[in-house]
Amino acid sequence: xxxxxxxxxxxSLLNVLxxxxxxxxxxxxxxxxxxxxxxxxxSQAKLYLEKALILIDSLLFENEDIIFVKKLKSQKINIxxxxxxxxxxxxxxxxxxxxxEKALNLATEINDKYGIASALSxxxxxxxxxxxYDISIHKFIESLQILEQVNDKQLIASNYGNLGILYxxxxxxxxxxEYFFETLDILKVLKNKxxxxxxxxxxANVYYYKQDFPKCIDYYNQSLxxxxxxxxxxxxxxTLNNLGSIYNxxxxxxxxxxxxxxxxxxxxxxxxxxNMAMTLINSSxxxxxxxQYDKSLFQINLGLKIAEEIKSKELIKVxxxxxxxxxxxxxxxxxxxxxxxxxxxxxxTLADDEKTKQISELQAKxxxxxxxxxxxxxxLELESQxxxxxxxxILIYSFIVVLLIIIIFTIFILRMFIQKxxxxxxxxxxxxxxxxxxxxxxxxxxxxxxxxxYAEQIQGAVLTPEIIFQENFADYFILFKPRNIVSGxxxxxxxxxxxxxxxxxxQLISDDTDNAESLIIAVADxxxxxxxxxxxxxxxxxxxxxxxxxxxxxxKIIASEILDKLREMxxxxxxxxxxxxxxxxxxDMSLVVITSQVQSSKSQAPSSKTCPExxxxxxxxxxxxxxxxxxxxQxxxxxxxxxxxxDIFQAQWSGANNPLWIVRTVTQSxxxxxxxxxxxxxxxxxxxxxxxxxxxxxxxxPIGQFFGTKREFKNHTFNLHSxxxxxxxxxxxxxxxxxxxxxxxxxxxxxxxxxxxCNLEMYKQKTELEENFNNWKAEYPQLDDICILGFKx
Numbered sequence: 001x002x003x004x005x006x007x008x009x010x011x012s013l014l015n016v017l018x019x020x021x022x023x024x025x026x027x028x029x030x031x032x033x034x035x036x037x038x039x040x041x042x043s044q045a046k047l048y049l050e051k052a053l054i055l056i057d058s059l060l061f062e063n064e065d066i067i068f069v070k071k072l073k074s075q076k077i078n079i080x081x082x083x084x085x086x087x088x089x090x091x092x093x094x095x096x097x098x099x100x101e102k103a104l105n106l107a108t109e110i111n112d113k114y115g116i117a118s119a120l121s122x123x124x125x126x127x128x129x130x131x132x133y134d135i136s137i138h139k140f141i142e143s144l145q146i147l148e149q150v151n152d153k154q155l156i157a158s159n160y161g162n163l164g165i166l167y168x169x170x171x172x173x174x175x176x177x178e179y180f181f182e183t184l185d186i187l188k189v190l191k192n193k194x195x196x197x198x199x200x201x202x203x204a205n206v207y208y209y210k211q212d213f214p215k216c217i218d219y220y221n222q223s224l225x226x227x228x229x230x231x232x233x234x235x236x237x238x239t240l241n242n243l244g245s246i247y248n249x250x251x252x253x254x255x256x257x258x259x260x261x262x263x264x265x266x267x268x269x270x271x272x273x274x275n276m277a278m279t280l281i282n283s284s285x286x287x288x289x290x291x292q293y294d295k296s297l298f299q300i301n302l303g304l305k306i307a308e309e310i311k312s313k314e315l316i317k318v319x320x321x322x323x324x325x326x327x328x329x330x331x332x333x334x335x336x337x338x339x340x341x342x343x344x345x346x347x348x349t350l351a352d353d354e355k356t357k358q359i360s361e362l363q364a365k366x367x368x369x370x371x372x373x374x375x376x377x378x379x380l381e382l383e384s385q386x387x388x389x390x391x392x393x394i395l396i397y398s399f400i401v402v403l404l405i406i407i408i409f410t411i412f413i414l415r416m417f418i419q420k421x422x423x424x425x426x427x428x429x430x431x432x433x434x435x436x437x438x439x440x441x442x443x444x445x446x447x448x449x450x451x452x453x454y455a456e457q458i459q460g461a462v463l464t465p466e467i468i469f470q471e472n473f474a475d476y477f478i479l480f481k482p483r484n485i486v487s488g489x490x491x492x493x494x495x496x497x498x499x500x501x502x503x504x505x506x507q508l509i510s511d512d513t514d515n516a517e518s519l520i521i522a523v524a525d526x527x528x529x530x531x532x533x534x535x536x537x538x539x540x541x542x543x544x545x546x547x548x549x550x551x552x553x554x555x556k557i558i559a560s561e562i563l564d565k566l567r568e569m570x571x572x573x574x575x576x577x578x579x580x581x582x583x584x585x586x587x588d589m590s591l592v593v594i595t596s597q598v599q600s601s602k603s604q605a606p607s608s609k610t611c612p613e614x615x616x617x618x619x620x621x622x623x624x625x626x627x628x629x630x631x632x633x634q635x636x637x638x639x640x641x642x643x644x645x646x647d648i649f650q651a652q653w654s655g656a657n658n659p660l661w662i663v664r665t666v667t668q669s670x671x672x673x674x675x676x677x678x679x680x681x682x683x684x685x686x687x688x689x690x691x692x693x694x695x696x697x698x699x700x701x702p703i704g705q706f707f708g709t710k711r712e713f714k715n716h717t718f719n720l721h722s723x724x725x726x727x728x729x730x731x732x733x734x735x736x737x738x739x740x741x742x743x744x745x746x747x748x749x750x751x752x753x754x755x756x757x758c759n760l761e762m763y764k765q766k767t768e769l770e771e772n773f774n775n776w777k778a779e780y781p782q783l784d785d786i787c788i789l790g791f792k793x
Contacts, residue, residue, distance in 0.1 A: 009036060010033060010036050010037070013029055013032055013033050013036070014033070016029055017029045017030075017033075018780075018781070019737070019742050019780075021742075023055045023058070023059055024059070026052075026055055027052045027055050027056060027075060030048045030049070030051050030052035030055070031048070031049070031052055031078075031079070031082070033048045034046075034048040034049045034052070034082065035082075038085075038086070038089075039089075039194075039230075039231055039232040039233050039234055039235075039270075040231055040233055040270070041270070042086050042089040042090060042270055042271055043271065045082075045086055046083065046086045049079055049082055049083050049086065050083075052075075052079050053076070053079050053083075056072055056075055056076050056079065057076075059072055060072050060073070060076075070110055073106055073109070073110050074110070074112060074115070076106060077103045077106050077107050077112060077115040077119075078115075080099050080100070080102045080103035080106065080119075081099070081100065081103045081115075081118060081119065081122060083099045084096040084097075084098075084099030084100040084103065084122055084126075085122070087099060088125075088126065088129075089234050089270060089271070089272055090270075090271045090272060090273060091271070091272050091273030091274030091275065091276070091277070091306075091310045091312075092273070092310055093126040093127075093129045093130050093274070093310060093311070093312070094126075094130070094310070094311055096122065096126040097123055097126045097127065100119045100122040100123045100126065101119070101123065103115060103118070103119040103122075104116060104119035104120065104123065107119055113146055113149060113150050114150050114152060114155075116146055117143045117146040117147050117150060117152070117155055118143075118155055120139045120140075120142045120143035120146070121139070121140065121143040121155060121158055121159050121162070123135075123139050124136045124137070124138075124139030124140040124143065124159075124162060125158075125162050127139065128162060128165060128166055128169075129274065129312065129314075130311065130312055130313060130314075131312065131313035131314040131317075131349075132313075133166060133169065133170070136162070136166060137163070137166055140159050140162055140163055140166070143155070143159050144156065144159050147159070153186050153189070153190060154186075154190060154192065154195075156186065157183045157186040157187050157190070157192075157195065157199075158183075158195070160179045160180075160182050160183040160186070161179070161180065161183040161195075161198065161199055161202060163179045164176045164177070164178075164179035164180040164183060164202055164206070165202060165205075167179065168202070168205060168206050168209060169314075171209075173206050173209055173210050176206050177203065177206050180199060180202050180203045180206065181203070183195075183199050183202075184196065184199045184200070184203070187199055193226050193229070193230050194226075194230055194232055194235070196226060197223045197224075197226035197227045197230070197232060197235050197239075198223070198235055200219050200220075200222045200223035200226070201219070201220065201223040201235065201238060201239050201242065203219045204216045204217075204218075204219035204220040204223065204242060205242060207219065208242070208245065208246060208249075211249075213246055213249065213250065216246055217243070217246055220239055220242055220243050220246065221243075223235065223239045224236065224239040224240070224243070227239060233266050233269070233270050234270060234272055234275075236266060237263045237266035237267045237270070237272060237275050238263070238275055240259045240260075240262045240263035240266070241259070241260060241263035241267075241275055241278055241279050241282065243259045244256045244257070244258075244259030244260040244263065244279070244282055245282055247259065248282060248285070248286055253286050253290060256282070256286055257283060257286060260279045260282055260283045260286075261279075261283075263275060263279045264276060264279040264280070264283075267279065273306050273309060273310050274310055274312060274315070276303075276306055277303045277304075277306040277307045277310070277312065277315050278303075278315065280299045280300070280302050280303030280306070281299075281300060281303045281315065281318055281319060281322065283299045284296045284297075284298075284299035284300035284303060284322055284326075285322055287299060288300075288322065288325065288326050288329065293326060293329065293330055296322075296326055297326060300319055300322050300323055300326065303315070303319055304316065304319040304320075304323070307319055313346055313349055316346055317343060317346035317347055317349075320339045320340075320342040320343035320346060321339075321340075321343045323335075323336075323339040324336050324337075324339035324340040324343055327339060452484075452485045452486060452530075452531060453485060455485075455486050455531065455534060456482075456485050456486050458538075459486050459487065459490075459534055459537065459538065462538065462541050462542075463480075463490060463491065463492070463541070464491060464492050464493045464494070466478065468493050468494075468495060468519075469493065469791060472495065472519055473791040473792055473793070474722075474723075474792040474793065475761060475762040475763075475791070475792040476762050476789070476790060476791035476792065477762040477763055477765055477766035477788075477789075477790050477791075478491060478766075478787075478788075478789055479733075479766050479769050479770065479786065479787065479788040479789075479790075480786070480787050481732075481773075481782070481785070481786040481787075482529070482785050483529045483530065483732075483782045483783070483784055483785050483786075484529060484530035484531075485530070486530060486531060486533070486534035487529065487533060487534060487537060487785040487787070488525065488526040488527065488528050488529040488530070488532070488533020488534060488536060488537055488785050489523070489524065489525050489526070489533075489537065489730045489732065489785040489786065489787035490523075490524055490526070490537040490540060490541060490787065491521075491522070491523050491524075491728075491787055491789050492520075492521070492522045492523075492524070492540075492541055492544050493519065493520065493521045493522070494519070494520050494544075494545075494548045495517065495518070495519050495520075496517070496518050496519075496520065496548060496551060496557060497516070497517055497518070516595045516596050516650075517595070517596050518557050518593055518594065518595045518596075519593070519594045519595075520548060520557065520559075520562070520591065520592075520593050521591070521592050521594070521726075521728065521789070521791070522544065522589055522590065522591040522592075522728070523589070523590050523658070523728035523729060523730060523787055523788075523789050524537070524540050524587045524588065524589040524590075524703075524730070525587060525588045525589070525658065525730035525731060525732070525785070525787070526540060526585075526586075526587040527584075527585040527586055527587065527704075528585075529784055529785045533785060536585060536586075536587060537587075539570070539573065540566070540570075540587055540589075540703075543566055543569045543570065543573075544562075544566065546569070547562055547565050547566060547569075548562075557593050557595075557652075558593075558652065558715055559591050559592065559593045559652040559653055559654040559715055559716075560652075560654040560712065560713040560714060560715035561715075562591060562593075562654070563589065563591060563654050563656055563703060563713040564712055564713055566589075566703050567586075567656075567703045567704065567713075570586055570587070570703055570704045571704060571705050574586075574704070574705075576704065576705035577705075578705055582705065584702075584704060584705050584706055584707075585704060586702045586703050586704015586705065586706070587656070587702065587703045587704065588656050588657035588658045588698075588702055588703070588730070588731070589655065589656045589657075589658060589703055590653070590655045590656075590658040590659065590660055590698065590728045590729070591653065591654055591655070592651060592652065592653045592660060592726060592728065593651065593652040593653070594649055594650070594651050594720065594793075595649065595650040595651070595652075596649060596650075647721060647722040648719050648720070648721055649719065649720045649721075649793060650717070650719060650720075651717070651718050651719065651720045652715055652716065652717050653696055653715075653716045653718075654698075654699075654713045654714065654715050654716065655696070655697075655698025655699060655713075656698060656699060656701060656702050656703045656713065657698050657699075657700060657701070657702055658698055658728075658729065658730065658731070659695055659696060659697050659698050660695070660696045660698075660716075660726070660727075660728065661693060661694070661695055661726070661727040661729075661751070661754070662693070662694040662695075662696075662720070662724055662725070662726055662727075663693050663694075663724065663725040663727070663754065663755065663758045664693075664694065664721070664724055665721060665722075665723035665724060693751060693754070693755055696716050696718075699711075699713050699714055701713075720793050721793065722793055723792065723793060724792070724793045725758055725790060725791070725792050725793075726790070726791055726793070727754060727788065727789070727790050728788075728789045728790075729750075729787065729788040729789065730784075730785065730786065730787045730788075731784070732782075732783070732784035732785050732786035732787065733745065733750060733769070733773065733786050733788060734746055734747045734749075734750050735783060735784055736773065736776065736777055736780075736782065736783055736784070736786075737777075737780050737783060738776040738777045738778055738780045739776055739778075742780065745776055753768070753769070753772055754790075757769075762790055762791070762792060765790060766790075769788060773786070
């Protein structure tokens with residue numbers, strides 16, 4: 001299937017438009033979007049051109065700088081011209097003339113020679129389509145005279161091509177071909193495929209009139225191929241119509257009607273009324289000669305209606321000619337006579353200058369003879385003094401003539417009334433259909449929104465309840481902001497009892513005699529956001545629950561093994577094999593396992609005399625202070641479910657693309673850390689201290705299939721002290737666009753913000769994060785889901 005508009009490019013331009021602040025940049029973007037829609041969706045093209053015009057007028061009203069104003073007026077000329085060409089695509093040539101005359105007047109005002117020549121050429125082309133040949137050739141010649149000074153090859157080629165069309169209409173085919181081939185030579189040098197296709201179509205038309213059908217079909221096919229390559233629906237529709245005419249001449253009615261039908265559908269889709277009328281006229285002629293008079297009459301009446309709407313004299317003339325012949329074949333001789341008279345009337349209007357001169361001479365002779373006859377009649381009347389009977393006959397004749405005129409006028413008015421009533425009925429039916437479709441779309445949209453909101457409730461139900469954080473930490477906050485109702489980010493936690501692990505030379509060593517309570521906490525960022533992301537998050541939560549439920553009492557909990565197992569389950573469930581054509585769905589994750597330090601002869605954690613006390617969280621009695629012991633005992637009595645042990649806790653962490661941040665406690669005596677943090681994984685470059693914030697860098701690979709070598713996730717071990725704050729997060733906050741320059745917030749600013757507020761209570765930290773996010777984002781849309789989990793040991 002041919003795609004006529006580059007949707008990716010349009011989406012890119014729309015995204016650029018959202019970020020633009022200056023009106024001058026928006027004008028250029030509006031114009032670029034319009035040009036993308038030019039041949040595929042003229043209505044959308046017109047909409048964006050009108051938006052550009054509004055911005056230009058507002059800037060002209062606000063500015064007085066001469067150079068800037070002239071530049072704006074030049075842009076306005078270009079927009080006027082594009083709006084005129086857009087009307088041409090709709091077949092509304094009168095509207096095109098109005099727009100091009102506006103461009104001509106403004107170009108004349110600022111002495112823009114190119115703008116003047118371009119407007120004259122476009123006015124000439126529109127009049128050519130309307131059958132105003134005398135005006136058309138006058139405008140083309142004026143344009144070419146100016147182009148001799150400007151030397152614009154593109155516009156010269158356009159004028160030559162239009163002259164080729166004009167001479168073809170007048171029957172001078174050799175002269176027409178001469179201009180068309182000159183045009184083609186210029187366009188090949190310029191490599192303008194769109195204009196080349198149009199020119200090839202014109203050459204084929206001339207060969208059609210010369211009855212050279214093989215050459216005609218060859219040039220039509222060349223034109224059609226280029227039009228389809230570049231997605232020019234207007235040219236494609238016109239060429240299909242012309243191919244239909246060729247097969248019509250060859251008496252291959254089936255092929256002819258097939259091409260006419262294809263042409264009509266495309267013309268109707270893009271609103272090209274001129275080509276719609278032509279295809280209907282051509283189809284009507286086939287049905288007429290095939291004896292299908294009703295179909296023929298329906299097609300030609302519809303074609304006539306469209307031709308009258310766009311005021312195309314040439315098409316109206318052809319319609320009346322066919323109607324006259326059709327009425328004659330049906331035996332409706334009165335209608336045939338009336339339509340023949342209208343055909344002659346329009347034919348006379350479209351006659352060239354020589355025929356017009358001949359008609360004028362005949363009219364003058366007729367007037368002279370009429371006057372002579374009138375003088376003779378007057379003389380005879382005076383001499384003979386007509387009798388009373390003769391006067392009565394004159395009166396009777398006059399009455400009959402008047403009566404006939406009244407009858408004809410009444411029939412005409414009645415016919416117009418019937419047509420108007422039919423049109424109003426059709427319009428009423430269309431309006432009802434539109435309203436019905438509107439209600440259906442609104443109902444469907446409501447159903448979709450309700451479904452997503454219900455999905456939000458389901459997702460909220462499977463997320464870890466906050467009670468687990470309340471029971472196990474001194475303080476905490478969860479900043480959870482989905483972009484589109486449901487989220488691709490999630491947080492998860494689970495409390496387990498397992499084998500005691502100790503840290504020795506950065507290695508995990510199992511203590512077979514003691515068991516300890518462990519709390520596993522994770523924050524994940526799944527591929528995508530909204531409904532697709534929510535599906536992945538549900539999958540991730542389910543797999544984590546399955547992994548944790550499968551751990552036996554005697555199992556050792558190792559953070560990296562959880563990520564390895566999770567990755568294996570994601571790859572298997574999504575049937576990922578590593579093929580290039582697959583989608584690499586998965587998730588990024590930061591997962592920490594915190595285990596209480598059990599006081600035993602095998603594993604005794606050192607205490608810190610300077611560590612501050614906390615009334616809740618991971619509680620441990622101090623060995624040095626009686627008051628500390630009292631506080632700790634009270635805390636343990638208050639909540640028996642919290643992990644017990646000393647004030648030092650064993651921790652493991654493993655990360656897939658997302659890091660871990662730790663803010664250590666600070667004392668008054670040193671102003672820095674309350675203790676020198678025990679060196680955890682110091683041989684690894686993954687540790688990096690920023691004042692009192694420690695960062696452990698993740699493995700640069702996701703949980704899921706990816707390009708590159710798959711390896712096991714690294715397990716990092718370290719100790720945590722009472723009062724330390726852990727931050728787990730996705731990338732949504734740091735990647736948010738905003739600020740004065742519209743850039744990303746970045747991780748460095750997020751670190752500074754957390755350090756600045758780390759002494760605040762956790763709920764206040766959350767408030768500061770939310771306020772900062774809203775101030776930074778301002779009018780920019782939220783780009784991704786956001787999840788930040790902070791908790792104090």
